[in-house]
Amino acid sequence: MNLAKLSVLRPVAMAMFIVLLLILGAVSLRNLPIDLFPELNFPVVAVTASYEGAGPEEIEQLITRPIEEMMSGVPNVESVSSTSRTGGALILVSFDWGTDLDFATLTMRERIDQIRDHLPSGVGTPQVMRFDPSMLPIVQLAITESTENLAEAKKIVENEIKPRLDSIDGVAAVRIEGGADQEIRLDVDPDHLTNYGLSMTDLQQLISSENLNLPGGLVTDADQSLPIRITGEFQSVYDLEVLPIVTNEGIIPLGNLVDIREARAPLSQESYVNGAPAVGVSVLKASGTNTVAVARSINREIQSLKTLLPRGTEINTIFDQSRFIEQSIRAVGWNIAIGGFLAAIVLYIFLRNIRSTLIIGISIPISIMTTFLFLYFYGETLNILTLGGLALGVGMMVDNAIVILENIYRKRQAGEGREDASISGTNEIGGAIVASTLTTVVVFLPIVFVEGLAAQLFKPLAITVAFSLLASLITALIIVPLLSSTFLKVNDDVTAFQQGFNRTKKIYEQLLRNSLAKPKIILFSTFVLLGLSLTCIPLLGTEFLPEQDQSFISIDARLPVGTALGATYELTEEINELLRDIPEVDLTFVTVGGTDQFTIGAGSQSNRASYSILLKEQTERNRSDLEVAEDIRTRLKQVANADISISASDMGLSEHPISITIRGQDLQTLERITGDIIDSISTIEGVREPKSNYTEGNPEVTVRINRQAAASYGLGSAQIASTIGHATKGLIATRLARNGDELNVRLQVDERYTASVSHLEQLLIDTPSGERIPLSTVANIVRSQGPSSIRRADRLREMTVTADIIGRDLGSIIHDIEITLKESVRPILPSGYRITFGGQNEQMNDAFMKLGGAITLAIVLVYMVMAGRFESFFYPFIIMFTVPVTAIGIILGLLVTNQPLGVGSLIGILILTGIVVNNAIVLVDYINTLKKDGLSTYDAIVLAGPIRLRPILMTALTTILGLIPLTLGFGEGTEVQQPMAIVIVFGLTVSTFITLFLVPVIYSITDKRKAKKVDTITEL
Incomplete structure (x- = not known):
C-alpha cells in the first residue's frame, strides 16, 4: 500500500502523526543551541611560553627552537610558525584539515614534557591550547568607578561581579583585564642597608621567615591531646614597621631600615571606557551551550548587580555577541516568513482557491518543524547559516507539494472524486517528485568530502537545505494527499487571471x-547567449567571504617598540579627541598594553593600544561600519609617529585579505624587500594600510659581563643578573593578609639607582668577601638595538606584508598586485628568496578549487540519480542540458548586483545544479507517460508542455519569490546568504524560460535520431 493511499484511507492516524511531528519539532526548536556560526574546528594549536626579562634572541634560542623541533615531528603537521618577543614565545602548529586535534594536542603535551627539563629554570611551563572561536568572549564588560580608583574597582569585580557571573549556567570562565592591585612597597636604599651589613636578599629571607603560621605538634593537658599552633603572620602594616631585624648595629625595627608605604602595583595593562579608567571583564561560554541563552542570563545578572553595587560603580557592555545573533536570526526569520507569504500569494493567484492555498500553507510549518527535528538529532546548532539554509529551502520546500496538489487539482477538474484524485494524482507524479528531490539533495553529498574553513561554514547550510527538502518530500507524499482528500474543492469560476x-x-x-x-x-540562440555570458566572466570579481556589518570596529595603534605605557596612554588621548565627534560611535573601549581579545599574544607590548569601538544599531546610522572605519582612517592619518590600523566587518573567521610572505636568510634583505613591496602595492586602488610585521629594533641595555674581573671578586653571572633583576623589578618578600585580601610585600630599590644607564653602572654588588663594588667594575653597560620580535615559519626566517581592501573585490586587487610585483620586485629578488601569497587569497583559491570539484561531482551524481529514475542514460542526458544554461542567469545576476564570485556564490551554483533539473524532470517524465499512452513524440511534447507549464511556473516562482528578501539583503547578518540567493534567483529565472523551449527541442532531435538508429538496425 503506497503512502498516498495510506494517508487518504487512514486520516485519523495521519492527523495524529502530524500533531506528533509538530510537537517534536517545537521541542527540538526549543532545545537547539543558538550561536552566531557553527562550531568550527580550526586545525591550529598554540604553544605559549614565558621567560620574564629575556629578549627575543634569547627567547628564540632557548625556547622557540627546541619547541619547534619537537613540534615538527608530530603527525599530520602542515606547518610550524613562531613569534619570539621580549618575555615570551608563541608557536603556532597548523595541522591538516580533518586531523583529530584532541589526540594531536595530547601528543604535543607529551613532547613538551620531554623537553621541559632542558628549558631554562626561569621559563614557565609551556601552555598548549587549541585555537577555537568559542574561546573568544561572548560578552565583554567595562566597570568604572566614580572616583576612578582602579584598585577599588578591581576589588568590586573580584569580590562581587566575577563570583556572580561564574555561577551562571553555561559560563566557562570570567577573565579580568586591567585594573590595579594594591601592594605594600618597601623602598630600599642599598647604601643604607650596607651600613647595617644587610642585602636585599637577606632582608627578603628575614621577612618571609617571620610571616608564618606553623604547627607545633601536640601537647597533653587534662587528658586531652591539643594541637599546638604557632602564629606569626603579619596582621597589618604596623607589624612590618616594628618587625625587629638583627643587624651588625644591633636589633633595629624594619621601619628604620626601609621606607614602608602602601602603593599601586606596577601595571602592564590599562583599560579605559569613553576615556574613564576601567576594569575589563570578558565572559567565555562553555562549548556546546546556547550563546544567546547564556548571554541573556549574563545580562539579567548584570541588571541585578547594578542595584547592589556601590553608588558610582557602572557596568558598561562593550561587546555582546548575542545582540548580533538575535538581530541576524530575527532578520532571517522575517525573510522566511516573507518568502513563505509570497509563495502563498503565488499559489492563490494560480489556483484562485483558498483551500488549495491553505493546504500548501499548512505543509510549510510541518516541513519546517520536521527540519528542526532532523537538525536536533543530527546535533546542529541554530545559527545564521542553518537558518539561511532554511530560508533558501523555504521556497523549494513547497515545490513538491505544489506539483502534487496541481496534479490532484487537475484530476479533480477532470471529474475524479476526492480520494481517487488524491491517490492517482500523487502516484502519477510521485516518481518524478522523488527523483527531483533526490537530485537536489544529492548535490550536497560532495561537500562531505570538502575540507577547509568554507566547508565547515557551509556544511550546516547544505545539511539544513537537504533536511528541509526531505521533510517537504514526506509532507508532499503524505500530508498533501490527506488534506486534498479531506477538504479540497474545485473552483470552476473562470477568473481574469485564468483567462x-x-x-x-x-x-x-x-x-x-x-x-x-x-x-x-x-539551439543557436541558446549557444550564442551562453557564449556571450562566458565572455563576461573576466568582468566578475572574486572574494572569499562577504563582509558583515556587526556594528563593531577595532583599532590597533602602536608606537615604536620599547615605548613606555605612559607614552602609549598619551597617544590614546590624542586618538580619543579625533574620534569624539563621530556620530555613529556609541562606546569606545581601549586597552593600553597587552593584546586584544581576538589575538593570542606572547610577551609584553607596552607600546600597543587596542580599541574596541561599538557603533549604534544599523537602523540608527546612515553609514556602514566600513564607511565609518574609512572616516576614522582618514582622521587618524594626522597622528604622528604611530602605526595605526583600522578594521571592520571582521567575523574572526578569516585572515587578512592581502598577505604576502617573503622568506629568506638575511633579515636586512627581507626588510628591504618588504619595504619595496609596501611601496609598490600602496599605489594600487583599493589597497588600505599595507604594513609589515617587521618592526624596528627594540632599544635595550646590554650588560656584557667581564668574566675574569667577576671571577676575581668571586662573582658569577647568575649572581650579577640576580642583583640587577632585584634592583629593576623588585623582590616579593611575602604576602600580607588584610580584610580578606592578600597584598604583595615588595622590596624595591629606590628609583634613583635605576633612573638611567649611568645610575645602573653605580649599582653596588655584594661580593662573597663582604666587599661592595659598583656594577661597572665587572661589566660593560651599553645602549643597543635588539630585535623587537623574531618570526619564523618551518624554521626559516620570514616577514609578511598585510593589507586591508576597500571598494574593490579581492581577486581584482590580487591580480593587480601580482602584475605590479612581477614588474617591480621579482626581477630584483635575490637568489634564495621567494614571495608567496597567503591570507584570504590563499583561502579563496583553496575553496574555489575544492568547491569546483564538488560541483563537478554533483553534476555526475545528479545524472546518476536521474539515470536510475528513468532507467535510461538517454533521458537524463537531455535533462542535463539545463545545467550549463544556468551560467547565463548566474553571470547576469552577479553583474547586475555588482556581486563578486565567492564561496557563497559557488555554494549557490552547487544548489542550483540540483534545482534546475527539477522542471525538466517533471516535463520529460510526463512526455514519456503520454508516449506510453500511444502518442507520438511530437504530440506528446506539444501536449505535455502546456499541461506542465502551470506547475513549472508555480514551483519556479515560489522558489524565486521565497528568496527575494535574501537577494535584496534585508536585515542584519544576511550578507553570507545573499550571494547564494542571487545566484539561485537569476540562474533559475533564466534557465526556467530556456528550459521550456530547449528541453523539448533537444528531446525531439535526439528522439528522432534514436528512432532513425533503431530503424537502421532493424533493416540490417
Missing part, C-alpha cells in the same frame, strides 16, 4: 510548435 493564463498557454503552445519546427534557431 490570461489560458491565453499564455496557447501562446506557449504556438511558440513550442515553432521551436520544434525550427530547432536550429533555438
Whole structure:
C-alpha cells in the first residue's frame, strides 16, 4: 500500500502523526543551541611560553627552537610558525584539515614534557591550547568607578561581579583585564642597608621567615591531646614597621631600615571606557551551550548587580555577541516568513482557491518543524547559516507539494472524486517528485568530502537545505494527499487571471510548435547567449567571504617598540579627541598594553593600544561600519609617529585579505624587500594600510659581563643578573593578609639607582668577601638595538606584508598586485628568496578549487540519480542540458548586483545544479507517460508542455519569490546568504524560460535520431 493511499484511507492516524511531528519539532526548536556560526574546528594549536626579562634572541634560542623541533615531528603537521618577543614565545602548529586535534594536542603535551627539563629554570611551563572561536568572549564588560580608583574597582569585580557571573549556567570562565592591585612597597636604599651589613636578599629571607603560621605538634593537658599552633603572620602594616631585624648595629625595627608605604602595583595593562579608567571583564561560554541563552542570563545578572553595587560603580557592555545573533536570526526569520507569504500569494493567484492555498500553507510549518527535528538529532546548532539554509529551502520546500496538489487539482477538474484524485494524482507524479528531490539533495553529498574553513561554514547550510527538502518530500507524499482528500474543492469560476493564463498557454503552445519546427534557431540562440555570458566572466570579481556589518570596529595603534605605557596612554588621548565627534560611535573601549581579545599574544607590548569601538544599531546610522572605519582612517592619518590600523566587518573567521610572505636568510634583505613591496602595492586602488610585521629594533641595555674581573671578586653571572633583576623589578618578600585580601610585600630599590644607564653602572654588588663594588667594575653597560620580535615559519626566517581592501573585490586587487610585483620586485629578488601569497587569497583559491570539484561531482551524481529514475542514460542526458544554461542567469545576476564570485556564490551554483533539473524532470517524465499512452513524440511534447507549464511556473516562482528578501539583503547578518540567493534567483529565472523551449527541442532531435538508429538496425 503506497503512502498516498495510506494517508487518504487512514486520516485519523495521519492527523495524529502530524500533531506528533509538530510537537517534536517545537521541542527540538526549543532545545537547539543558538550561536552566531557553527562550531568550527580550526586545525591550529598554540604553544605559549614565558621567560620574564629575556629578549627575543634569547627567547628564540632557548625556547622557540627546541619547541619547534619537537613540534615538527608530530603527525599530520602542515606547518610550524613562531613569534619570539621580549618575555615570551608563541608557536603556532597548523595541522591538516580533518586531523583529530584532541589526540594531536595530547601528543604535543607529551613532547613538551620531554623537553621541559632542558628549558631554562626561569621559563614557565609551556601552555598548549587549541585555537577555537568559542574561546573568544561572548560578552565583554567595562566597570568604572566614580572616583576612578582602579584598585577599588578591581576589588568590586573580584569580590562581587566575577563570583556572580561564574555561577551562571553555561559560563566557562570570567577573565579580568586591567585594573590595579594594591601592594605594600618597601623602598630600599642599598647604601643604607650596607651600613647595617644587610642585602636585599637577606632582608627578603628575614621577612618571609617571620610571616608564618606553623604547627607545633601536640601537647597533653587534662587528658586531652591539643594541637599546638604557632602564629606569626603579619596582621597589618604596623607589624612590618616594628618587625625587629638583627643587624651588625644591633636589633633595629624594619621601619628604620626601609621606607614602608602602601602603593599601586606596577601595571602592564590599562583599560579605559569613553576615556574613564576601567576594569575589563570578558565572559567565555562553555562549548556546546546556547550563546544567546547564556548571554541573556549574563545580562539579567548584570541588571541585578547594578542595584547592589556601590553608588558610582557602572557596568558598561562593550561587546555582546548575542545582540548580533538575535538581530541576524530575527532578520532571517522575517525573510522566511516573507518568502513563505509570497509563495502563498503565488499559489492563490494560480489556483484562485483558498483551500488549495491553505493546504500548501499548512505543509510549510510541518516541513519546517520536521527540519528542526532532523537538525536536533543530527546535533546542529541554530545559527545564521542553518537558518539561511532554511530560508533558501523555504521556497523549494513547497515545490513538491505544489506539483502534487496541481496534479490532484487537475484530476479533480477532470471529474475524479476526492480520494481517487488524491491517490492517482500523487502516484502519477510521485516518481518524478522523488527523483527531483533526490537530485537536489544529492548535490550536497560532495561537500562531505570538502575540507577547509568554507566547508565547515557551509556544511550546516547544505545539511539544513537537504533536511528541509526531505521533510517537504514526506509532507508532499503524505500530508498533501490527506488534506486534498479531506477538504479540497474545485473552483470552476473562470477568473481574469485564468483567462490570461489560458491565453499564455496557447501562446506557449504556438511558440513550442515553432521551436520544434525550427530547432536550429533555438539551439543557436541558446549557444550564442551562453557564449556571450562566458565572455563576461573576466568582468566578475572574486572574494572569499562577504563582509558583515556587526556594528563593531577595532583599532590597533602602536608606537615604536620599547615605548613606555605612559607614552602609549598619551597617544590614546590624542586618538580619543579625533574620534569624539563621530556620530555613529556609541562606546569606545581601549586597552593600553597587552593584546586584544581576538589575538593570542606572547610577551609584553607596552607600546600597543587596542580599541574596541561599538557603533549604534544599523537602523540608527546612515553609514556602514566600513564607511565609518574609512572616516576614522582618514582622521587618524594626522597622528604622528604611530602605526595605526583600522578594521571592520571582521567575523574572526578569516585572515587578512592581502598577505604576502617573503622568506629568506638575511633579515636586512627581507626588510628591504618588504619595504619595496609596501611601496609598490600602496599605489594600487583599493589597497588600505599595507604594513609589515617587521618592526624596528627594540632599544635595550646590554650588560656584557667581564668574566675574569667577576671571577676575581668571586662573582658569577647568575649572581650579577640576580642583583640587577632585584634592583629593576623588585623582590616579593611575602604576602600580607588584610580584610580578606592578600597584598604583595615588595622590596624595591629606590628609583634613583635605576633612573638611567649611568645610575645602573653605580649599582653596588655584594661580593662573597663582604666587599661592595659598583656594577661597572665587572661589566660593560651599553645602549643597543635588539630585535623587537623574531618570526619564523618551518624554521626559516620570514616577514609578511598585510593589507586591508576597500571598494574593490579581492581577486581584482590580487591580480593587480601580482602584475605590479612581477614588474617591480621579482626581477630584483635575490637568489634564495621567494614571495608567496597567503591570507584570504590563499583561502579563496583553496575553496574555489575544492568547491569546483564538488560541483563537478554533483553534476555526475545528479545524472546518476536521474539515470536510475528513468532507467535510461538517454533521458537524463537531455535533462542535463539545463545545467550549463544556468551560467547565463548566474553571470547576469552577479553583474547586475555588482556581486563578486565567492564561496557563497559557488555554494549557490552547487544548489542550483540540483534545482534546475527539477522542471525538466517533471516535463520529460510526463512526455514519456503520454508516449506510453500511444502518442507520438511530437504530440506528446506539444501536449505535455502546456499541461506542465502551470506547475513549472508555480514551483519556479515560489522558489524565486521565497528568496527575494535574501537577494535584496534585508536585515542584519544576511550578507553570507545573499550571494547564494542571487545566484539561485537569476540562474533559475533564466534557465526556467530556456528550459521550456530547449528541453523539448533537444528531446525531439535526439528522439528522432534514436528512432532513425533503431530503424537502421532493424533493416540490417
